[in-house]
Amino acid sequence: MHHGNRHGRSEAAREAVLQAADDLVAEIGYARVTIEGIAGRAGVAKQTIYRWWRSKTDILVDAFVADAVQELTLPDTGSFGTDLRAHLEELVRFLEVSDAGAVFRALVGQAQHDPGLALRLRSEILPLLRARDRVPFERAVTRGELPADADIDLLVDRAVGPIHYRVLVTGAPVTAALLDA
Amino acid sequence: MHHGNRHGRSEAAREAVLQAADDLVAEIGYARVTIEGIAGRAGVAKQTIYRWWRSKTDILVDAFVADAVQELTLPDTGSFGTDLRAHLEELVRFLEVSDAGAVFRALVGQAQHDPGLALRLRSEILPLLRARDRVPFERAVTRGELPADADIDLLVDRAVGPIHYRVLVTGAPVTAALLDA
Amino acid sequence: MHHGNRHGRSEAAREAVLQAADDLVAEIGYARVTIEGIAGRAGVAKQTIYRWWRSKTDILVDAFVADAVQELTLPDTGSFGTDLRAHLEELVRFLEVSDAGAVFRALVGQAQHDPGLALRLRSEILPLLRARDRVPFERAVTRGELPADADIDLLVDRAVGPIHYRVLVTGAPVTAALLDA
Amino acid sequence: MHHGNRHGRSEAAREAVLQAADDLVAEIGYARVTIEGIAGRAGVAKQTIYRWWRSKTDILVDAFVADAVQELTLPDTGSFGTDLRAHLEELVRFLEVSDAGAVFRALVGQAQHDPGLALRLRSEILPLLRARDRVPFERAVTRGELPADADIDLLVDRAVGPIHYRVLVTGAPVTAALLDA
């Protein structure tokens, strides 16, 4: 019985590609990142990239997920109001200034033109973010600050929707006034 | 009209280009539309396009604005609640199913990678939409259903933000429950 | 009525490509010549080459024909024997040491793998050479040294065949002894 | 056998490779034969090929020599004229229609671009053919039909040169008229 590659893909190459992609988006912006550029920066052959990924967005999804595994903790401030406020401020910081946020915005942008990417975005990335967005509400239910049958996903959409809208669409700054749902 | 046409007959070409661009986005999707494709479809030379526009998004902004001049009227239903509900349902229809909405989503998507486009989007397209979004609230102020010093832009963001968020980001359907702000 | 390109292809580009191809074959040998290399050397875009030629051999045929237009004169020595001897020595010089001969050998070699090239070789290049090869025999007929109904093409094959055979196949030097048909 | 095989079972692999190479040249033509294709067809790893051969032409030389060991006998017809005529007809058949002839033509073609191959061709393959080509002349010397000091190699070149010339260069059919040296 023969069964394909016995030693599998090169982990070193994989990491170099993800790192290079992340770096390049931060340095020159998504639009000017090319597969050839990533390959060159990563010291990897183009063919190796095409062997494992289908497009530059495919790489960036992997890169985003790999990074997202890290940052997890959400401090418990004791009350729903302050918890939520802290979380939303953290969200704004993520969307507007972090490198990961830049990747996220680029992916959401590209997903408007690419149904396949939209699918991956919704099945692999958004659940990660949604889980974090739910935390303040779930704590509030535990504490009894919200009713046990509250529709948390709806509440999350109403809380983070306007923030995404300003960041992605209007470009207006997210003011303190908006952070009071 | 922000460009010359002092001689020659560019108006026919201009309209053919805008129409071709709109059609192509509807037919094959923004990502596969090219300047060459638009030129071919419009029966126009590439150079003619480059004389008047800087990119395919530049064309689409013009096309969107030209279309948007048309559809204007917002029926007055008599009360704030029904007015707003009717408007939001119309907004969902625009974003999710209309050709113009497809162009809008593509432009917002591309604006994530292109600061110049983001600028045009925010200075030429969003004000048109914002004006319409404000109507129900302004009528409510007139009727006395809302206080005269209400921050209408903030209220608009809270009303349409979650809708845009679902359409552009999560892809979740916009349910009746969400249309109750 | 519209009728395509009014100014046609760039003669400068054409000549630069033919020259670059010739030079590269002489410098690095046919096997290491690439389309990209020719394009780079000629200062021309790859697409320009692919617009007008189908392969590197296609370029070389054109280059060979362009060169062959020049060298024409065959001195008349007065007698068949010396005419033929002079011509065959010239042929050996062409095949063994000239740049054009190197191109010819490469084309004959490649024609063994490429029926399309074989066709072009036989319809465009060989007639040029054959015309020259016939001259000594035709003069001999004129002078009465050969009968008027002599099969000149057959005589040519018997005269030049062994020379080509040594150059292309055995690699043995073409000795004086061979030049006595 | 000019290589090791001191351990392992390379002999099966060796034969599979030579057979696959021969078959592929016959099926798809020399130009489209690749090392990967040979490996795949032979059920052998690419590395195994590179361990024992340096190029696809290197394989084909081995394959040709292996085949050539077989067909040997040249019928003695009793007289120089018929002997030679029979041999030349056999040569034409070999060059024009046999699989081995196709390999031979491909190798001669490739040798125009590859000095290393030219060397192997002249040291390993041509002597085999030359030996056969000499037979009719050597018999004629034995019979006294040719003088004992005849330069047989020269006579061979004059007999087979025009035939090779037509097959490799002009593509003209080898007519009966040509077979009268």
Add this chain to the structure above:
DNA sequence: AAATAATCGAGACGGTACGTCGAGTCTTAAT
């Protein structure tokens, strides 16, 4: 009405990047 000058459709041009192919090298696990 003729002369003038910007614009037109067409498409060749120099480029950049694409996604694919095969070359030749390497590492691994199995024999």
Add this chain to the structure above:
DNA sequence: ATTAAGACTCGACGTACCGTCTCGATTATTT
């Protein structure tokens, strides 16, 4: 030690569009 498998780096392939250019024809003002 050699094998089959296949991932690796590398170079070139042939293609698609980009944005610029030149051409000869068209057309609307200007003279």
